[in-house]
Amino acid sequence: MVLASSFIGYLSSFASSLPSVVEQGFIWGIMAIGLYLSYKILDFADLTVDGSFALGGITLAVLMKAGVPVGVAMLVAFGAGLLAGLVTGLLHTFLGIPAILAGILTQIALWSVNLLVSKGLANVGIDIRNQFVLVRSLTDMQKLYSILFLIGFIAAIIGLLYWFFGTEMGSAIRATGSNETMARANGINTTWMKIIALSISNGLVALSGSLSAQFQGSGDINMGKGAIVIGLAAIVIGLAIFKKAKKNFALHLVACVVGATIYYFVYQLVLSLNISTNLFKLLSAAVVAVFLGVPYLRKKINFGKWGKKNA
Amino acid sequence: MLNIENVSITFKKGTLDEKKALQNVSLTLEDGDFVTVIGGNGAGKSTLLNIIAGTLKPDEGSVSIDGKDITNIPDYKRASLLGRVFQDPRQGTAADMQIDENLALAKRRGKMHGLAWGITKAERLKYSEMLKEFDLGLENRLTANVGTLSGGQRQAVTLLMATMNSPKVLLLDEHTAALDPKTASKVLSLTDKIVKEGNLTTLMITHNMNDAIRYGNRLIMMSDGKIIFDIKGDEKMKLTVGDLLKKFEESGAEATDKMILSD
Numbered sequence: 001m002v003l004a005s006s007f008i009g010y011l012s013s014f015a016s017s018l019p020s021v022v023e024q025g026f027i028w029g030i031m032a033i034g035l036y037l038s039y040k041i042l043d044f045a046d047l048t049v050d051g052s053f054a055l056g057g058i059t060l061a062v063l064m065k066a067g068v069p070v071g072v073a074m075l076v077a078f079g080a081g082l083l084a085g086l087v088t089g090l091l092h093t094f095l096g097i098p099a100i101l102a103g104i105l106t107q108i109a110l111w112s113v114n115l116l117v118s119k120g121l122a123n124v125g126i127d128i129r130n131q132f133v134l135v136r137s138l139t140d141m142q143k144l145y146s147i148l149f150l151i152g153f154i155a156a157i158i159g160l161l162y163w164f165f166g167t168e169m170g171s172a173i174r175a176t177g178s179n180e181t182m183a184r185a186n187g188i189n190t191t192w193m194k195i196i197a198l199s200i201s202n203g204l205v206a207l208s209g210s211l212s213a214q215f216q217g218s219g220d221i222n223m224g225k226g227a228i229v230i231g232l233a234a235i236v237i238g239l240a241i242f243k244k245a246k247k248n249f250a251l252h253l254v255a256c257v258v259g260a261t262i263y264y265f266v267y268q269l270v271l272s273l274n275i276s277t278n279l280f281k282l283l284s285a286a287v288v289a290v291f292l293g294v295p296y297l298r299k300k301i302n303f304g305k306w307g308k309k310n311a
Numbered sequence: 312m313l314n315i316e317n318v319s320i321t322f323k324k325g326t327l328d329e330k331k332a333l334q335n336v337s338l339t340l341e342d343g344d345f346v347t348v349i350g351g352n353g354a355g356k357s358t359l360l361n362i363i364a365g366t367l368k369p370d371e372g373s374v375s376i377d378g379k380d381i382t383n384i385p386d387y388k389r390a391s392l393l394g395r396v397f398q399d400p401r402q403g404t405a406a407d408m409q410i411d412e413n414l415a416l417a418k419r420r421g422k423m424h425g426l427a428w429g430i431t432k433a434e435r436l437k438y439s440e441m442l443k444e445f446d447l448g449l450e451n452r453l454t455a456n457v458g459t460l461s462g463g464q465r466q467a468v469t470l471l472m473a474t475m476n477s478p479k480v481l482l483l484d485e486h487t488a489a490l491d492p493k494t495a496s497k498v499l500s501l502t503d504k505i506v507k508e509g510n511l512t513t514l515m516i517t518h519n520m521n522d523a524i525r526y527g528n529r530l531i532m533m534s535d536g537k538i539i540f541d542i543k544g545d546e547k548m549k550l551t552v553g554d555l556l557k558k559f560e561e562s563g564a565e566a567t568d569k570m571i572l573s574d
Contacts, residue, residue, distance in 0.1 A: 164426075168419060171408070171429035175416055178405035182413075185364070185403070186472070187390035187420040247456065 014272045019143035021268045023135060025261025026150040027211045030157060031227060032234035032256035034204030039235065040252070041165075042177040042197045044092075047103030049205045049231060051110025052084040053224035056206025058114050061124035061219025070133050074210045081206025082199045084110060089195030114221055125218045133214040150211075157204070158253045164200075165249060173197045205231075229284050234260035236291035313340040313480050313512060318362060318372030332358040333369070334536040340480070340512050347523040348516045349555070350533035356516045359533070360482050363514070365389050376479050391421020394473030394511075396466065396486040403469030406458030410449060410468060413457055414438045417472035441471060445501065463494035467501060474505050481506065483515040487522075499526070520552045534562040 031053060038046040056077040063073035084106060091102040118124050128136055134149050136142040164170045175183040176193040183190050205227070213219040238252075238259025245251035263284075270280060315338040322330045333355045340346060348356050361367040363374055365386035373382045381389050397403050404413050415430035415438075435453060442450040445467050449460075457465060466486055473481060483502065487495035503526055506513050517523050523530055529543035530550065539562045542550065 166429055167426045168424040168429050169426060171412060171416055172424040174408055175405045178407040179402070181397070181402045182405050184387045185390055185395045186416050187387050188416070188424065189387050
């Protein structure tokens with residue numbers, strides 16, 4: 001009897017947290033879309049994102065604290081993210097620094113930049129009770145509005161990206177990521193294509209960070225920690241579910257959002273089971289490792305079975 | 312007209328592995344020349360092509376096309392003047408993109424990549440007709456990713472991409488070496504047809520002496536970073552594999568089995 005009632009209590013607490021889970025999932029979905037551009041299209045594992053996510057959140061918080069309206073603050077956050085991506089792109093192309101290292105350098109540098117922006121504060125609060133923000137979760141009504149807003153916002157982002165990657169410039173970026181030799185032989189300035197793609201990618205990540213700051217009511221110096229793993233988890237989970245959408249770019253972006261939502265759903269489940277959240281980063285890393293490792297192992301096993309044909 | 316003047320390049324200068332890949336090489340191709348290039352491994356054939364393409368910069372000397380010095384122009388900027396097909400079928404196309412998208416990229420070679428559509432409906436129709444002439448069944452698979460094609464099909468697509476804008480110089484770097492004999496001969500006769508129809512100035516590296524003799528109006532042999540033999544016109548027509556082997560021996564270079572066991 002006691003067990004049953006505690007189970008019902010558990011269920012209802014889990015159910016009531018669902019709207020917030022969806023909000024968080026959608027916000028991180030935008031981050032995953034940004035990461036998809038570098039990781040999948042450019043084939044560039046960009047570790048800048050941990051820094052640019054926090055950059056977006058802190059920039060928005062500082063600006064809003066100074067009375068700047070949310071729309072303008074988000075635009076500036078997006079711009080700041082563009083610049084962060086630009087720096088990684090320049091480090092990689094003009095200085096020839098390997099992709100992973102270029103991302104790490106910018107990420108580390110952004111830690112200081114973020115503290116400069118926040119004037120040394122580790123946490124900058126936003127007065128979300130009195131200031132207008134686009135994403136909140138204090139009441140059920142706010143949650144509903146936030147979710148509706150995010151759906152529209154994400155649809156607009158996906159629409160824009162779908163258009164962009166169908167243009168000459170977008171095609172040139174895709175070619176750069178797919179085969180640099182071919183791209184250059186066809187007159188594509190691969191250096192700038194990489195820089196442009198990394199900028200857009202980090203701009204979106206910062207935008208996601210700025211929404212996350214609104215959601216939690218503050219910008220935090222630590223809010224981007226491990227963002228790359230969350231983003232990768234969202235991408236691999238999403239693409240595993242949308243396996244049939246092999247070539248549809250827009251569906252791949254939707255998959256990123258679905259993946260991020262599932263990620264936060266599982267996160268909430270773990271929370272409500274009273275499992276220590278300290279373990280969650282370990283679990284996330286394991287999930288990503290499994291998803292990235294299984295295709296390789298499968299190939300290896302097939303190789304043993306049928307020889308070269310399936311290698 | 313392609314003009315290469317006194318080009319030299321040395322790899323790993325000042326080390327034990329120092330290699331003079333090209334030594335004072337000069338070569339002029341008249342418009343419409345179809346030159347086959349033979350030579351052993353390390354003779355400098357690919358290096359010469361890469362210097363023309365701009366992926367390598369010579370230590371000395373100059374490269375010019377139609378009188379315009381392009382020695383210091385980066386590879387992607389001179390791409391509009393050139394068409395390239397590589398030995399590895401995977402190199403010439405973007406595997407993750409559709410056939411028509413690859414062709415559309417080639418069509419825009421040398422133009423700014425702006426925010427206009429990457430491919431238009433009218434183009435798709437045209438590409439479909441172009442591929443129909445190739446007779447590889449690709450005209451109905453325009454939206455298939457290139458990565459799903461066979462090596463021969465990919466080389467055919469690359470060949471179309473390289474030649475569709477009538478480049479000033481077409482560079483073929485053993486582009487049939489990775490294909491099975493039947494496909495290789497099909498791609499080669501397709502190459503010959505395209506080059507003749509477009510009267511394209513062409514440089515084709517091959518390991519196959521018979522092919523080197525059969526195709527083109529001129530043949531050059533390279534050894535040790537130099538051009539050691541240059542023959543054209545009627546004289547070239549009379550050439551036999553035996554003649555070429557003799558030339559090889561004279562030069563002190565060794566002909567590989569691959570070059571002799573052709574066809």
